[in-house]
Amino acid sequence: MSRWARLFSRxxxxxxxxxxxxxxxxxxxxxxxxxxxxxxxxxxxxALRKFGNVTRVREDTREVWTMVWLEQLWQDIRFxxxxxxxxPGFTAVAVLMLALGIGANTAMFSVVNAVLLHPLPxxxxxxxxxxxGAPIVQRVPDPKPSGALVLADWLMQTRSFENFAVEQSxxxxxAGADRPEHVKASQVTVDFFRVLGIQPYGRSFLAEESTPGRxxxxxxSDQLCRRFGAPGDVIGRPVLVNGLKFTVVGVMPxxxxxxxxxxxxxxxxxPWTFAASHISDQAIYFTPIARLRPGVGLEQARDEVIRLAFxxxxxxxxxxxxxxxxxxxxxxxGNDRPVLWLLLGAVAFVLLIACAxxxxxxxxxxxxxxxxxxVRAALGASRLRxxxxxxxxxxxxxxxxGLAGLLLASWSLGAIRLLVPSNMPLAAPIRIDxxxxxxxxxxxxxxxxxxxxxxSLHAYRSDxxxxxxxxxxxxxxxxxxxxRTRSLLTISEGALSLVLLVGAGLFLRSFARLNEVSPGFNPxxxxxxxxxxxxxxxxDSSKRNEFYESVLQRVAALPGVRSAAFTSNLPLSGVVxxxxxxxxxxxxxxxxxxxxxxxxxxxxxxxxxxxxxxxIPLLAGRLxxxxxxxxxxxxxxxxxxxxxxxxxxxxxLGKHVSLGGPQPDWREIVGVVGDTRHAGLSAEPSEExxxxxxxNTTWTGFLTIRTEGAPTLIAAEVRRTMAEVDxxxxxxxxxxxxxxxxxxxxxxxxxxxxxxxxAALALTLAVVGLYGVMSYSVxxxxxxxxxxxxxxxxxxxxxxxxxxxxxxxxxxxxxxxLLGALALVRFSSSLLYGVRPLDPLTFVAxxxxxxxxxxxxxxxxxRRATKVDPMVALRYE
Amino acid sequence: MSTxxxxxxxxxxxxxxxxxxxxxxxxxxxxxxxxxxxIEMRSEDVLQVEQGxxxxxLHRLIxxxxxxxxxxxxxxxxxxxxxxxxxKGKRQLLVETSKWEKLAGAxxxxxxxxxxxxxx
Numbered sequence: 002m003s004r005w006a007r008l009f010s011r012x013x014x015x016x017x018x019x020x021x022x023x024x025x026x027x028x029x030x031x032x033x034x035x036x037x038x039x040x041x042x043x044x045x046x047x048a049l050r051k052f053g054n055v056t057r058v059r060e061d062t063r064e065v066w067t068m069v070w071l072e073q074l075w076q077d078i079r080f081x082x083x084x085x086x087x088x089p090g091f092t093a094v095a096v097l098m099l100a101l102g103i104g105a106n107t108a109m110f111s112v113v114n115a116v117l118l119h120p121l122p123x124x125x126x127x128x129x130x131x132x133x134g135a136p137i138v139q140r141v142p143d144p145k146p147s148g149a150l151v152l153a154d155w156l157m158q159t160r161s162f163e164n165f166a167v168e169q170s171x172x173x174x175x176a177g178a179d180r181p182e183h184v185k186a187s188q189v190t191v192d193f194f195r196v197l198g199i200q201p202y203g204r205s206f207l208a209e210e211s212t213p214g215r216x217x218x219x220x221x222s223d224q225l226c227r228r229f230g231a232p233g234d235v236i237g238r239p240v241l242v243n244g245l246k247f248t249v250v251g252v253m254p255x256x257x258x259x260x261x262x263x264x265x266x267x268x269x270x271x272p273w274t275f276a277a278s279h280i281s282d283q284a285i286y287f288t289p290i291a292r293l294r295p296g297v298g299l300e301q302a303r304d305e306v307i308r309l310a311f312x313x314x315x316x317x318x319x320x321x322x323x324x325x326x327x328x329x330x331x332x333x334x335g336n337d338r339p340v341l342w343l344l345l346g347a348v349a350f351v352l353l354i355a356c357a358x359x360x361x362x363x364x365x366x367x368x369x370x371x372x373x374x375x376v377r378a379a380l381g382a383s384r385l386r387x388x389x390x391x392x393x394x395x396x397x398x399x400x401x402x403g404l405a406g407l408l409l410a411s412w413s414l415g416a417i418r419l420l421v422p423s424n425m426p427l428a429a430p431i432r433i434d435x436x437x438x439x440x441x442x443x444x445x446x447x448x449x450x451x452x453x454x455x456x457s458l459h460a461y462r463s464d465x466x467x468x469x470x471x472x473x474x475x476x477x478x479x480x481x482x483x484x485r486t487r488s489l490l491t492i493s494e495g496a497l498s499l500v501l502l503v504g505a506g507l508f509l510r511s512f513a514r515l516n517e518v519s520p521g522f523n524p525x526x527x528x529x530x531x532x533x534x535x536x537x538x539x540x541d542s543s544k545r546n547e548f549y550e551s552v553l554q555r556v557a558a559l560p561g562v563r564s565a566a567f568t569s570n571l572p573l574s575g576v577v578x579x580x581x582x583x584x585x586x587x588x589x590x591x592x593x594x595x596x597x598x599x600x601x602x603x604x605x606x607x608x609x610x611x612x613x614x615x616x617i618p619l620l621a622g623r624l625x626x627x628x629x630x631x632x633x634x635x636x637x638x639x640x641x642x643x644x645x646x647x648x649x650x651x652x653x654l655g656k657h658v659s660l661g662g663p664q665p666d667w668r669e670i671v672g673v674v675g676d677t678r679h680a681g682l683s684a685e686p687s688e689e690x691x692x693x694x695x696x697n698t699t700w701t702g703f704l705t706i707r708t709e710g711a712p713t714l715i716a717a718e719v720r721r722t723m724a725e726v727d728x729x730x731x732x733x734x735x736x737x738x739x740x741x742x743x744x745x746x747x748x749x750x751x752x753x754x755x756x757x758x759x760a761a762l763a764l765t766l767a768v769v770g771l772y773g774v775m776s777y778s779v780x781x782x783x784x785x786x787x788x789x790x791x792x793x794x795x796x797x798x799x800x801x802x803x804x805x806x807x808x809x810x811x812x813x814x815x816x817x818x819l820l821g822a823l824a825l826v827r828f829s830s831s832l833l834y835g836v837r838p839l840d841p842l843t844f845v846a847x848x849x850x851x852x853x854x855x856x857x858x859x860x861x862x863x864r865r866a867t868k869v870d871p872m873v874a875l876r877y878e
Numbered sequence: 879m880s881t882x883x884x885x886x887x888x889x890x891x892x893x894x895x896x897x898x899x900x901x902x903x904x905x906x907x908x909x910x911x912x913x914x915x916x917i918e919m920r921s922e923d924v925l926q927v928e929q930g931x932x933x934x935x936l937h938r939l940i941x942x943x944x945x946x947x948x949x950x951x952x953x954x955x956x957x958x959x960x961x962x963x964x965x966k967g968k969r970q971l972l973v974e975t976s977k978w979e980k981l982a983g984a985x986x987x988x989x990x991x992x993x994x995x996x997x998x
Contacts, residue, residue: 015940018947019933022910022959029911053930061934065941 077393099402102355104409161302201251399449422747495814502847505760514835521677523616527738528712622672643688787874807859
């Protein structure tokens with residue numbers, strides 16, 4: 002735009018220059034003539050005569066600065082606008098259809114853009130990798146926080162990585178403002194910020210700050226910092242983290258919250274075992290993260306780590322194969338990638354259907370305007386000019402459609418942001434930015450060209466002299482090529498929408514199946530809240546036990562409470578602590594212990610009432626009791642799947658397990674309980690090892706309460722009760738188990754709702770398209786129908802004739818659509834739960850839905866056809 | 879108007895005029911009137927520069943970036959537009975000159991034998 006503006010202003014300036022130059026020229030010529038001896042008046046006249054036609058010179062010069070094509074384009078646009086204004090109904094319908102298609106695409110693309118395409122906000126993000134698997138676990142000599150340093154040191158020997166860091170995330174209690182609160186926190190080794198390539202304002206951690214006693218420094222997120230003041234003022238000030246004083250040394254730039262939604266970073270190791278349900282020093286909670294050296298590939302780095310980690314004899318073991326080096330985006334986006342591409346593909350179908358609809362409308366119009374075009378061609382308009390004119394018109398339609406679609410998309414963004422699962426990692430906020438605008442522009446242009454193509458093709462076929470002679474009622478050509486094109490478009494619409502219907506049906510069925518899955522406990526009337534004890538105050542485990550017992554006693558005594566319990570891990574809470582620990586099994590059994598990933602189980606500390614409160618069934622042995630406390634023999638309960646993995650068919654009761662470490666710390670298995678699903682309803686049940694809370698008192702966990710009535714009713718009462726025990730203890734929100742489950746189903750809901758909306762849009766557009774074609778066909782055949790009725794055809798014959806035509810088209814569409822769906826459903830197989838991709842019920846239901854809608858679309862015009870008065874129809878010509 | 883003098887004068891083709899303008903400007907910045915005068919004088923009045931084509935030609939050259947225009951004061955202290963050759967224009971002058979020489983040579987080679995044929 003600015004280029005054109007510059008061009009225009011330049012033209013204006015050049016034309017002013019020219020005027021001055023012409024005056025100058027004439028004056029000089031006059032002067033020359035005077036010098037030659039002519040009298041002044043005559044000299045000037047001669048000069049003007051010699052110069053010639055000033056206006057002509059100005060015109061010719063102006064043309065140098067004009068772009069003819071631009072002015073012609075402007076003409077075409079103005080003409081197109083006039084024609085569109087003369088057909089407001091057509092214009093409105095076409096623009097609306099495109100707006101729906103383009104709007105849905107824009108909205109969907111803004112999500113894809115934010116998650117998959119927008120570059121991650123770190124320099125050279127492609128070089129940042131996560132390390133997962135056995136070599137890491139095996140290298141940790143002692144999984145206490147100091148083990149992370151050993152691991153970091155060890156990996157620094159590798160040549161593939163430029164920087165290496167280990168992080169461990171959890172929650173801390175932060176005081177410093179008025180009230181203590183829970184904040185997402187991350188402990189990191191010194192090079193963490195260097196790996197990500199983003200340095201804090203102020204300074205990062207120093208090497209000596211990884212020694213215990215010197216590490217009470219913190220870096221805050223911009224968001225957290227703003228609550229205390231400007232970064233410049235906050236740096237150097239103390240904050241209270243878990244009751245201990247930390248000095249703020251740096252503030253991250255706004256928007257940096259890696260990993261997850263971290264608000265505060267502290268160096269590893271801290272002087273205590275921190276955060277997320279640290280039950281055992283032996284559990285590994287680290288995530289190693291590294292930056293590859295420039296030019297080093299993933300495979301090369303992976304080979305090097307494996308060479309360092311395994312002796313040659315162990316090469317190719319399971320553990321080795323399980324080792325993964327994942328690029329940052331891959332690690333963050335993971336499963337979201339196929340879902341998003343699938344949804345974007347689905348929404349592209351919607352746009353194709355909208356384009357086919359508009360193409361059909363344009364074809365119908367092309368017939369009506371045939372004479373106009375023919376006359377203009379006969380008067381000498383070149384085909385190129387006519388085509389360009391048509392194209393200008395269709396591009397105007399698609400341009401308006403794109404604008405309206407952009408509006409629709411920006412309105413729907415609010416709803417989409419709510420629908421997007423909160424754990425979907427966004428590289429940028431979901432909004433309409435430059436990339437999305439470019440996409441919308443490209444899509445609008447492409448669709449304009451796509452549907453604009455059809456009428457233009459038709460225009461090329463038309464025969465000048467014949468068209469001029471014909472009365473405008475083109476039965477022959479209508480039945481021929483044009484009719485076939487329109488039928489083809491209608492069939493494609495039906496087929497595309499059937500594919501989407503099948504996809505949406507499959508997702509809806511899996512969503513329903515997911516709703517039926519039992520989580521392994523009774524989720525009704527369960528109230529939960531997160532507890533995170535300040536480590537400074539609750540350093541002593543007896544104090545923590547006191548807190549828990551006091552809270553549990555008081556809460557259990559509240560009216561409306563059936564029972565209450567504490568647990569360090571709550572199923573489906575989204576806070577799955579992947580506490581990988583090497584479980585050791587005493588040599589009492591002949592069953593081989595699992596290797597590799599299966600060594601990782603979920604470690605959960607629970608109060609005695611936990612299983613009863615959640616309704617997890619006891620399968621063998623006993624539950625924990627108040628007797629399982631310090632001093633008593635150490636007890637453990639295993640989940641059914643863990644028992645199966647370690648002891649097969651043998652009885653696990655009486656067997657002993659340890660959490661690894663140099664000195665085995667044996668615990669006797671006293672019970673086996675049912676499995677629960679932690680990671681999600683669609684995930685496999687977790688292998689879980691339960692320990693008594695009194696023997697393994699954590700700092701964090703969930704208070705779970707089984708209520709008599711609606712759980713939310715007593716939330717305020719529970720909050721008061723907890724404040725009575727410790728008024729400084731920050732409280733998290735109260736969530737019912739149903740809300741946790743609903744959150745855990747967010748990804749499934751996201752794709753199901755979106756695909757259902759797309760399928761509904763597709764079906765509507767396709768049916769409207771069919772309706773349009775049928776209505777048009779009926780109005781074209783009024784004469785023929787009149788003749789039939791005059792010859793004795795009854796209303797139902799006419800009905801059958803017209804509906805039959807629609808039915809034929811639909812059946813072809815169903816056939817093609819089913820083939821397409823068969824070919825495409827396999828892309829959804831990883832996203833389905835409890836439903837096979839070739840689920841017959843879904844296929845049948847989708848086919849019926851399309852057929853029913855299509856018959857309705859054909860029936861309405863057919864009924865109108867039966868109302869044709871033969872006398873009127875015969876005179877219709 | 880069809881005097882003998884005018885019949886002897888030759889109107890310039892568009893491309894040729896461009897070349898002559900570029901050549902004229904090689905000596906330094908010149909204003910419009912002087913360009914026309916210079917071409918006419920140096921061709922000993924054989925070539926006539928139509929004002930109708932001089933100005934469009936000048937603007938065409940400006941648009942292509944071969945010459946530039948600037949405000950200046952002429953010898954008798956009057957403000958005028960001076961046209962000047964740009965670096966790009968200098969290169970173009972070389973190209974155009976060699977093109978012209980090729981064309982003139984080729985035409986000459988075609989015409990000469992024809993004359994001798996006619997004489998024989």
